[in-house]
Amino acid sequence: MLxxxxxxxxxxxxxxxxxSVTAVDRVSFTVGRGEVVTLLGESGSGKSTLGRMILGLTPVTAGSLTLGGEPVRSGREYYRRVQGIFQDPFSCFNPVFKADRVFALVKEAYYPRVSAADWRGRVERAVRDVRLDPGQVLNKYPHQLSGGQLQRLLIxxxxxLDGLEFLVADEITSMLDASTRVDVLNLLGDLRERGLGVLYITHDLALGTYLAxxxxxxxxxxxTERGATEKVFGNPMHPYTRHLLAAVPRLGVDWVDAEPVGSCVFHDAGAEGELHEAEPDHFVACAQLPGCPGH
Known part of the structure; x- marks a missing residue:
């Protein structure tokens, strides 16, 4: 459990x-093994900062991050269990090296004693697991491959990594075409079936509901709102969630003004920033963030 x-x-x-500016403020949730959790929000909401803290790339100012009940300490052993994939796959590859160098770096760091032949077999199996043909991608330079192919190579x-438990996927489909997005999301679904926990960070509501x-x-x-996906989207209670849903384009439907973020039925239920259980497995914050007049 993360x-x-x-x-x-x-x-x-x-x-x-x-x-100073507070980019992430008292955020609490869990990601279990074999579970996909979607983190939604507009640009600047703190999603990527949160992902970077989970990956140990940005230090936490306050609060705690634990993995299996133990405090998170970034380092080789932690990254054996938790890995991240980011929005721009091209930035993760050195353009002067062939794409399969990313696998050589894993061998150097974690498996220096594995023979070259055994490692080649492991790499080819992993590449087939992400629905690619090793013969078509492993000997190519990054510019010779598509964004979808590079993204799957990163997966x-x-x-x-033996013992991989969690994957932080930060906007990994935003630079891909529509058909490739579905392929990558289905791949995340396959990883869930294998017992991996996935934090899928996105601003795309349609994709965010696909697996989580x-x-x-x-x-x-x-x-502002957290819970079972079917409850958050089927019965959105926070005006901001309704605002996001109203902003999704729909064929044949005129856009309408979303409900403004205004009065709050939860303002007298607790301290500012706390979530309130509106129904089982569905939590909602005060609608006026920050400074609800009821606090």
């Missing part, structure tokens, strides 16, 4: 002013 407990990230905004790289058992909606660094 657990976030009131995780907060604050950045300083000036060298001498002492000012194959993660699969080479749980959905977390982020606004301004805070969770």
């Amino acid at each position: 657990t976030l407990d009131r995780v907060t990230k604050t950045f300083r905004t000036g060298t001498f002013s002492g000012s 194959a790289r993660a699969l080479l 058992e749980q959905t977390v909606v982020l606004r301004g660094g805070r969770i």
Whole structure:
């Protein structure tokens, strides 16, 4: 179980002013093995910052991150269990090396004693697991492959690690065409069936509902709504969630103004920033974030 407990990230905004901005504010949720959790929100909501904290690329200011009950400590052993895949696959490959160099780096770091022949067999199996033909992709330079092929090679790289438990997938479909997006999402579904937990970070609501058992909606660094996906989307209670849903284009339907983020039925139920259980497995925050007048 990957657990976030009131995780907060604050950045300083000036060298001498002492000012700061809170990008992620007291975020709590869990990702279990064999579970897909979608983290939704508009650009600037703190989604990628949260993903980087989980991956140990950005330090946590406050709160805690635990894996299997133990505090997260980034390093070789942690990355054996938790891996990340990012929005732009081209930025993850050195253009002067062939694409299969990403697998050689894994061997150097984790499996230096494995023979070249055995490693080649492992790589080919991992590449086939992500629905690619090793003969068509392993001897190519990154510019000779599509974004979808490169993205799947990065997933194959993660699969080479014995003991991999969780994958942070940060906007991994945003640069892909529609048909390739579905292929990559189906691949994430296959990983779930193999027991991997996946945090799928996206701003695309349609794709966010495709696989996830749980959905977390982020606004301004805070969770506004969290719970079972069918409840969050089937019965959205926070005005911001309804605003996001109203913004999704629909064929043959005129766009209408979304409900503004306004009055809140939860403002007298607890402290600012807390979530309130509106129904089983469905939690909603105060609608006025920050500064609900009821607090």
